Amino acid sequence: METLEIHSKDFLVKWVHAPDNSVIDWQVKPLKRSINLAIYRKNEEILKENLNGSEVSFSSLNQSQASTSLTSVNRTASVTSVNQITNNNSYKSKSRSSTISSNINNSDLSLIKDYNKLIANELVHGKFEVTKGGMYAFIFDNSFSKTTGKKVFFSSKIIESNITRRKSSLGPIPNGASPNILRPKNGELLQSILLKKRRKKLQGFTKRYFILNFKYGTLSYFRVNDNKLRGQMPIKHSIVSANAKTREIIIDSGMEVWNLKALNVKEFNAWVDAFNEIKRIDYEDGIGEDNIDELEHSHIVSELELILSKFDQLKLQTDSPIVLEIQDDISTLISKVKPGNRNSFDAHSLVSSNDFYDANDYLDVTSTGVVLLDLPAPTSKLIDSKLADSPSEMSISEDQLDTVSTSSSSSEGDDDHDDVIPSLSKITSKIVQEGEGQEGDEDETLYPLPHDPIERESDIPVCNHSPPSILGFVRKNVGKDLSTIAMPVTMNEPISTLQKYSEMFEYCELIDNALQPSFVDESGEKILRIAAFAVSYLSSARVKERNNRKPFNPLLGETFELVREDKGIRLISEKVSHRPPVFAYFVDSAKWNLTFSPSPKQAFWGKNAEIVTKGVVKLTVKETNEVFTWSHPSTLLKNIIAGEKYTEPNSSITIKSSSGYRAVVDFAKGGMFSGRSEDLTIKAFGINKKELPYTVSGKWTESLTLKTNTTEKLIWECGELLPNAVKKFGFTTFAGQISKITPLEQGKLAPTDSRLRPDMKVYLKGDVDEAETLKVQLEEAQRTRRKELEDAGEDHLPKFFEKIGDGEPDSSEWVYVRGSKSYWNRRKNQDWDDLVSLW
Helix, strand or coil: CEEEEECCCCEEEEEEEECCCEEEEEEEEEECCCEEEEEEEECCHHHHHHHHHCCCCCCEECHHHHCCCCCCEECCCCCCCCCCECCCCCECCCCCCCCHHHHHHCCCEEEEEEEEEECCCCEEEEEEEECCCEEEEEEEECCCCCCCCEEEEEEEEEEECCCCCCCCCCCCCCCCCCCCCECCCCCCEEEEEEEEECCCCCCCEEEEEEEEECCCCEEEEECCCCCEEEEEEEHHHCEEEEECCCCEEEEECCCCEEEEECCCHHHHHHHHHHHHHHHHCCCCCCCCHHHHHHHHHHHHHHHHHHHHHHHHHHHHHCCCHHHHHHHHHHHHHHHHHCCCCCCCCCHHHHHHCCCCEEHHHHCHHHHCCCEEECCCCCCCCCECCCCCCCHHHHHCCHHHHHCCCCHHHHCCCCCCCCCCCCCHHHHHHHHHHHHHCCCCCHHHHCCCCCCCCCCCCCCCCCCCCCCCCCHHHHHHCCCCEHHHCCCCHHHEEEEEHHHHHHHHHHHCHHHHHHCCCCCCHHHCHHHHHHHHHHHHHHHHHCCHHHHCCEEECCCCCCEEEEEECCCCEEEEEEEEECCCCEEEEEEEECCEEEEECCEEEEEEECCEEEEEEECCEEEEECCCCCEEEECCCCEEEECCCCCCCEEEECCCEEEEECCCCEEEEEECCCCCCCCCCCEEEEEEECCCCCEEEEEEEEECCCEEEEECCCEEEEEEECCCECCCHHHCCCCEHHHHHCCCCCCCCCCCCCCCEHHHCHHHHHHHCCCHHHHHHHHHHHHHHHHHHHHHHHHCCCCCCCCCEEEECCCCHHHCEEEECCCCCCHHHHHHHCCCCCCCCCC
């Protein structure tokens, strides 16, 4: 896949040519940030009508004519003449500040499919059948981003039926061409360095590397020594104008205008010849033999006119009678080979009039070749101020062209960029400073977010001990709740159950992605993405080593906070009940919040253990108040006595929306000897209970793909594992990070936070004996506190959550405490005095 680079407040067009009865197979993956994508088709019907119904000609404007202002040309919907020249004095560059929609409206593009916003890091794969061939424009729109450029991986291939494609007849480069020009792949490509006009005023030209593909008729450009595509033009469908005196080539696709300049005369001629050759290639349909002869005839005229323009240059360098004589002979020959009606075009009347003219009447040379403009340098006003910022820039000498610096290509700044992009750290630090100076409820301001990006350590020490056999425990405790059984510390992994459940939010961007306004309920895409989030946490158990141990059982009143500035969430959890064990969670972000009070129970059943989690996940969308609810599936831990242990889901999941939509996750059932089952499918259902067209499928251990009517979107992939994960409890990178205290938490954590637990800290470092001793001491102290409460006839009161109703702890709703005694307000004020001393 090639890399495309799209500036802020800008767009990039990637052109794809597809023949009749073919299929365009394409893939797109935005990197780190989202981007909009729409696919358009270039209209070609009018071009064929023009070619069949009218004659075309090449026109060369002489110096006196070119010095006169070129009037605006109101372009019709010709396939290759689609831009409007609206400035009375110039060819006007497409303003990048204008909206992309206005550019599209003024061009000859028909919408095929608008995919709206493509989510960051999602691979989107699509195919569509092309019955009638033509040019297709993949338009990547980043105009909504004011400061941030985007990078996108893109690939496309054409799956053709058995058709015969016309090949370019362009021969080798003429003898004496510049060594800067290259023709790899048997002449299918032409590539060299050209100067490209920068978009900002007064910045002049800069060197760029251009590649012309004769097969598809596209011109692409890159920075020198860089492989990221910066732009692309469909030459066959663009107006191409050339000025031999200034060696300038102006290309107008209807969406944008490029102003290029060759480094020398030989390269200029080579590029003009190449563009003319592409212009001569006819379409398979709609152009008869008479039209082809007409095009070839016009091409001969254009070549003669090009030779004539070269003699104009030679005349300036030497005052020779033979030069004037040859020039007169060529002029006479041109007048003879041109039919009378071709001569009816008066170029002088065009450039001197203030009226609007139809480009198909006067500039339909663009259908078959390059328009030759003998523009005087440096005083010509035919080039717009956006293309030539000052007269002196149009008179760069040959020596000056050879010494143009390419240092800007390797600089950190983007020399084609309209804006200076401030660093993220400066933006976020300013927001933080402003936020810290405000008074108010920290529950409403998402304190301590936003925050500067921080580096997170994820690696943990290698584990040099093995978990004990649990065969003895199984024999004594068949059918009992595993959480009530005291086990040696080596049976644990170095995180608590509070931290374990927080791994649910490793993939919380799935929620943000689901809430895109372009995802309508009727397609099912929104609820399917929510369902993908609901099952994503299962992937933490995909490594077999993760199933050999269980988390530390938190002490009553133990807490765990998780603040991820990179994901835009803050999480607070607390163990609110010991028997039955209940852990309350509240997660907040700018767009949504989530509550969950899991109460896990584990029981042995022969050679397997079943884990059932009571509690309902409740996800609320802040803007619409739409609520999604679901429960965790029961899971089986298999082969606990002998063999390789592994976990697999044992029940389906139903995700319900308050709007009436729902999604059902079905896990494939493995056979007796097939090992772990990993496949799943997710189907969506509407208010009328009918199945919706979109679905999700994949493996909960690897990835999930959303399938629409036209595309496949890779919406989720499992996270990375730690290096040598087999020796590190099978942890993912995310699991390794949640055991660390970062600068974001340093000195701010509640003293009851799991990361401060002494037995778990020494266990993580590998000191098993010390960890065992500390674990026993902490558990004994907890028993003492519980007995004191029982003797006093009191119950433990959680600090940050409160139970709603009179039900049992594991069947009631636990609500996050707000106000001055909320966790985040107390964290800011370091108000921890009334917390129980757990260690």
